[in-house]
Amino acid sequence: MRLKTKHVIYCLFGFLTLLIYAFSERKTTPMPLVIPEGWPKPVYNFTKNPLTKEGFELGRQLFYDPILSRDSTISCASCHLQATAFTHVDHDLSHGIEGKVGTRNSMAIMNVAWSKNFMWDGGVNHLDMQPLAPLSSSVEMDEQLEQVIQKLSRAKKYKTLFFKAFNDSLATGQKMLLAFSQFTLHLNSYNSKYDKYIRNEAGGDFTEQEKNGLQLFRKHCASCHTEPLFTNQNFEKNGLPIDSTLNDLGRFTITRLPVDSFKFKVPTLRNIQFTFPYMHDGRFKKLREVLNHYTETNALKTQIVLSSNEKADIIAFLLTLTDNDFLFDKRFGFPRD
Amino acid sequence: MSVKSRILLFLLSFYAYPAIAQLSILPVFGDQPIAENTWYVSTQGDSIQFDNIRFYLSNIQFEMDDKTWIKDSVSAHLIDVFDPATLHIALKKIDLKRLKTIHFNLGIDSLTNVSGALGGDLDPQKGMYWAWQSGYINLKIEGRSPRCKTRKNIFQYHIGGYLQPFYSMRKVELSVKNAVAHRNQGAIPQGVILAVDFSLFFGNLSIATQNSIMMPGKAAMQLADYSTSMFSIHAPKN
Numbered sequence: 059m060r061l062k063t064k065h066v067i068y069c070l071f072g073f074l075t076l077l078i079y080a081f082s083e084r085k086t087t088p089m090p091l092v093i094p095e096g097w098p099k100p101v102y103n104f105t106k107n108p109l110t111k112e113g114f115e116l117g118r119q120l121f122y123d124p125i126l127s128r129d130s131t132i133s134c135a136s137c138h139l140q141a142t143a144f145t146h147v148d149h150d151l152s153h154g155i156e157g158k159v160g161t162r163n164s165m166a167i168m169n170v171a172w173s174k175n176f177m178w179d180g181g182v183n184h185l186d187m188q189p190l191a192p193l194s195s196s197v198e199m200d201e202q203l204e205q206v207i208q209k210l211s212r213a214k215k216y217k218t219l220f221f222k223a224f225n226d227s228l229a230t231g232q233k234m235l236l237a238f239s240q241f242t243l244h245l246n247s248y249n250s251k252y253d254k255y256i257r258n259e260a261g262g263d264f265t266e267q268e269k270n271g272l273q274l275f276r277k278h279c280a281s282c283h284t285e286p287l288f289t290n291q292n293f294e295k296n297g298l299p300i301d302s303t304l305n306d307l308g309r310f311t312i313t314r315l316p317v318d319s320f321k322f323k324v325p326t327l328r329n330i331q332f333t334f335p336y337m338h339d340g341r342f343k344k345l346r347e348v349l350n351h352y353t354e355t356n357a358l359k360t361q362i363v364l365s366s367n368e369k370a371d372i373i374a375f376l377l378t379l380t381d382n383d384f385l386f387d388k389r390f391g392f393p394r395d
Numbered sequence: 396m397s398v399k400s401r402i403l404l405f406l407l408s409f410y411a412y413p414a415i416a417q418l419s420i421l422p423v424f425g426d427q428p429i430a431e432n433t434w435y436v437s438t439q440g441d442s443i444q445f446d447n448i449r450f451y452l453s454n455i456q457f458e459m460d461d462k463t464w465i466k467d468s469v470s471a472h473l474i475d476v477f478d479p480a481t482l483h484i485a486l487k488k489i490d491l492k493r494l495k496t497i498h499f500n501l502g503i504d505s506l507t508n509v510s511g512a513l514g515g516d517l518d519p520q521k522g523m524y525w526a527w528q529s530g531y532i533n534l535k536i537e538g539r540s541p542r543c544k545t546r547k548n549i550f551q552y553h554i555g556g557y558l559q560p561f562y563s564m565r566k567v568e569l570s571v572k573n574a575v576a577h578r579n580q581g582a583i584p585q586g587v588i589l590a591v592d593f594s595l596f597f598g599n600l601s602i603a604t605q606n607s608i609m610m611p612g613k614a615a616m617q618l619a620d621y622s623t624s625m626f627s628i629h630a631p632k633n
Contacts, residue, residue, distance in 0.1 A: 204520055
């Protein structure tokens with residue numbers, strides 16, 4: 059009789075330990091976003107997706123993994139390379155699966171926590187939802203979300219990564235999307251020569267030409283390319299004549315409002331030295347061509363007049379937006395494990 | 396939470412809460428139930444077959460006869476006409492005899508549409524989300540009709556859009572007073588039946604010319620207007 063009670067007690071005890079184990083949560087390590095001094099408040103709502111080291115690592119693995127595409131050849135990094143501020147260098151229109159050509163130039167991924175809408179036309183309304191577009195596009199990665207999730211659920215590596223990040227090894231669309239955001243949110247550029255100049259730090263000494271370029275920039279360009287993010291986060295018309303082979307109406311495609319015809323998301327100009335070709339269709343290869351466009355008679359409502367030297371000054375200034383700390387940050391690179 | 400109360404909860408969970416009542420969705424076409432590989436004829440004389448019908452019911456609320464309101468604990472249910480498991484929604488602690496009006500949204504509200512990655516029935520993995528122009532698809536009806544001169548005679552209606560002026564979610568309000576009395580009380584005890592009659596949707600529409608609506612806009616708004624007329628309730632009468 060005594061023995062039996064003992065057994066029962068042992069059993070109960072074992073059961074209890076199991077229970078406590080089952081209810082105890084794995085700890086994740088917080089990895090909050092760096093918000094540089096003087097910058098506005100980010101748009102992204104972190105309370106719904108608190109940034110952690112484990113979430114970031116899962117996001118990074120996903121970003122560099124071609125498993126996400128139908129034939130396992132294309133990853134996000136195929137079109138978004140770190141060395142060029144996460145854009146597709148030297149391609150006017152991005153190409154994806156089986157070499158198919160898309161209809162737009164790939165965008166740089168930088169400081170996305172401050173963006174409200176994504177894509178050239180702002181068709182994506184939240185950073186979390188952005189990966190759905192390349193994943194399902196037949197010219198990009200061409201995979202159904204359901205299949206992606208199945209592939210991830212079968213991979214042992216991802217079971218572990220999902221468990222570490224979310225305390226649950228089951229892959230779901232929601233968790234995958236949150237993890238992508240955990241990675242891309244950290245792709246922040248705030249250590250260019252320009253930033254050091256503003257912060258009065260070592261390495262931030264501007265030449266007379268760069269200073270003059272900044273002044274001209276503030277006068278002519280900053281209404282749209284507003285500091286410190288170099289975008290006002292709006293959709294604007296910058297006077298590019300329409301490319302009749304693409305007939306891209308930009309923001310109009312989403313809102314169907316005639317006033318939005320030919321408006322595009324104002325892109326950041328950070329690391330602009332490396333994000334060529336420029337504009338939504340990649341029509342310009344050189345910054346000089348961009349400036350020549352802006353001084354055409356009908357480009358903007360109030361015409362910009364710049365001498366050749368002034369253009370050179372603006373370009374000199376734009377080159378101070380290169381941020382090597384960002385471009386070579388090992389945390390953002392291909393995960394070698 | 397203390398370990399004690401956790402264990403208590405754990406043990407309690409073995410006693411599956413008796414669902415006092417349930418809301419059952421009954422998809423019909425006129426007086427026929429909707430089934431796969433079955434031809435239906437619309438009031439316009441079009442022959443129609445369905446391959447896929449899915450829609451969101453969200454923010455379901457029950458207005459009781461004492462003016463209290465009871466909110467469904469789940470914010471959105473994805474109903475798949477061909478997946479019977481989705482056709483029953485358990486309603487806890489609702490005394491159907493006192494039920495006055497059922498309120499719900501057909502589709503997903505604009506706030507939810509801009510809230511980022513969500514889970515459960517709202518996980519974009521469910522295939523009710525647009526990738527290139529963010530937003531939930533509120534109602535998907537896909538099928539075939541010889542009247543559609545399209546590839547494989549396919550028609551596709553994907554109705555959604557959360558931005559004004561093309562906000563396509565619709566509020567539906569159904570009073571029990573106007574409910575049709577149950578015919579099959581035996582099969583569904585203590586339940587409210589929400590009948591969805593797709594013949595009313597197709598009675599409005601000329602499928603020969605309107606057979607592919609795949610994005611927010613005027614056409615989607617019009618179909619959203621038609622779609623509310625499909626719902627009616629059948630409740631037990633005392």
